[in-house]
Amino acid sequence: MDGLDRYQLGLGTWENDNPDACARSVETALELGYRHIDTAQAYGNEDAVGRGIANSSVPREEVFLATKVDTGNLGYHDVHETTGESLDKLRTDYLDLLYVHWPVDAYDAEATLAAFQDLYDDGTIERVGVSNFEVRHLDEARELLDAPIYAHQIELHPYLQQDELRSYAADHDHHVVAYSPLARGEVLDDPVLESIADKHDASVPQVTLAWHREIGVAAIPKATSPEHIEDNWGAREVDLDDEDHDRIADLDEGRREVDFPGAPWNN
Numbered sequence: 001m002d003g004l005d006r007y008q009l010g011l012g013t014w015e016n017d018n019p020d021a022c023a024r025s026v027e028t029a030l031e032l033g034y035r036h037i038d039t040a041q042a043y044g045n046e047d048a049v050g051r052g053i054a055n056s057s058v059p060r061e062e063v064f065l066a067t068k069v070d071t072g073n074l075g076y077h078d079v080h081e082t083t084g085e086s087l088d089k090l091r092t093d094y095l096d097l098l099y100v101h102w103p104v105d106a107y108d109a110e111a112t113l114a115a116f117q118d119l120y121d122d123g124t125i126e127r128v129g130v131s132n133f134e135v136r137h138l139d140e141a142r143e144l145l146d147a148p149i150y151a152h153q154i155e156l157h158p159y160l161q162q163d164e165l166r167s168y169a170a171d172h173d174h175h176v177v178a179y180s181p182l183a184r185g186e187v188l189d190d191p192v193l194e195s196i197a198d199k200h201d202a203s204v205p206q207v208t209l210a211w212h213r214e215i216g217v218a219a220i221p222k223a224t225s226p227e228h229i230e231d232n233w234g235a236r237e238v239d240l241d242d243e244d245h246d247r248i249a250d251l252d253e254g255r256r257e258v259d260f261p262g263a264p265w266n267n
């Protein structure tokens with residue numbers, strides 16, 4: 001199975017909570033050409049995502065399917081047990097990518113990563129991912145794992161450009177996957193992005209997602225309606241120039257949409 005080099009643009013599913021709507025979004029995206037689907041135990045929609053994949057005409061082995069182990073399930077035995085439950089819900093016997101969702105709560109680097117290593121060794125998961133890690137967590141995980149870290153999923157959009165974690169990824173040869181790539185909708189009315197979008201006869205989400213591609217990160221916008229799913233897919237046709245990149249670089253203000261006191265960067 002090809003990885004994120006090929007499937008740079010994926011579909012996010014957080015808060016796609018209505019099971020029928022979620023299954024329909026996944027099916028719509030796959031029929032349109034998306035091949036990378038992102039879910040998580042915590043989203044409570046793995047069953048709907050599995051149904052969407054099964055309902056589509058795309059064979060499972062052509063889908064790059066990623067889920068995440070919830071923070072309360074990161075003990076050694078719980079990783080094994082709950083990954084089994086995820087597989088059942090997703091109607092599959094393997095995952096293309098399994099992430100540690102957050103290095104908090106039941107996360108214990110040695111025990112958690114030993115379980116991920118087992119799942120990698122027995123072929124249940126094809127790649128190990130981590131999410132919301134700081135540099136110190138990445139250093140520790142690389143030390144403990146024999147398997148490579150394949151991807152680091154972090155919030156990343158024009159207002160939070162994550163230079164440090166992007167250069168760490170380049171130095172250590174793992175992918176960055178941008179979550180909340182549209183800043184949870186906050187980019188939509190941005191005047192700079194609007195003017196770049198006008199120039200290219202494109203939409204603001206298309207410009208934003210083209211920017212992610214051109215800076216070398218994967219992106220997983222969540223979209224529910226066929227219109228949004230299709231609009232975002234159109235980003236693949238948009239090419240930005242150096243002036244656009246300079247203007248978007250200036251939008252970085254370190255602003256997070258996903259934050260809470262216990263988040264790793266606050267501790």
Ligand SMILES: NC(=O)c1ccc[n+]([C@@H]2O[C@H](COP(=O)([O-])OP(=O)(O)OC[C@H]3O[C@@H](n4cnc5c(N)ncnc54)[C@H](OP(=O)(O)O)[C@@H]3O)[C@@H](O)[C@H]2O)c1
Nearest residue numbers: 012013014179180181182183184205221222223224228231
């Ligand atoms: N690892 C983590 O801790 C973590 C945290 C947050 C998110 N994620 C993942 O990243 C995914 C994306 O992040 P996100 O859901 O937070 O935010 P997002 O993708 O930045 O934004 C989603 C919002 O943008 C709207 N939207 C999408 N495409 C649009 C378009 N073309 N035009 C207008 N509006 C559009 C969606 O509306 P509709 O739904 O109405 O289409 C939704 O309200 C999540 O779904 C999840 O899979 C991971």
